[in-house]
Amino acid sequence: MKRIFIDPAKCDGCKNCTLACMESHRQDGGKGLYTLDLTDPANQSRNFIVADGKGGYAPIFCRHCDVPDCAGACMSGALKKNMENGLVEYDKEKCAACYMCVMSCRYGVPAISPDRKRIIKCDFCAHLEEGPACVRACPKQAIEVREV
Secondary structure (H helix, E strand, O other), rough: EEEEEEEEOOOOOHHHHHHEEEEEEEOOOOOHHHHHOOOOOOOOOOEEEOOOOOOOOEEEEEOOOOOOHHHOOOOOOEEEOOOOOOOOOEEOOOOOOHHHHHHHHHOOOOEEEEOOOOEEOOOOOOOOOOOOOOHHHOOOOOOOOEOO
């Protein structure tokens, strides 16, 4: 199983990971950061970088927990832990938009979609052969994928 690990001490708050996430999940069919509309709610990122209040930054990423609170709170079965690959996977067709996962995640990761009909959550860039876009975009190598 693979997981994303973050070294907050290396993070300088550049938000390249956030932009890479937005770019890899954009819905308008465009390619490249120069055409990415950062004001469009449909281009919401699945990770966040926030100031830690001590002069540094706190990267907020889905940890695909061993025992995920989000999946445990999901009444519809839209969020499930895949024991084969270790990821917490989301099925938007099953989502009841109750947002219990949003309220239950101890890391504050799942977010309500702009249309309020589903959630936005890290999918480990399953649609990309080369793996998570955020990892490749980090110039400080603060984000990495490791086998666990």
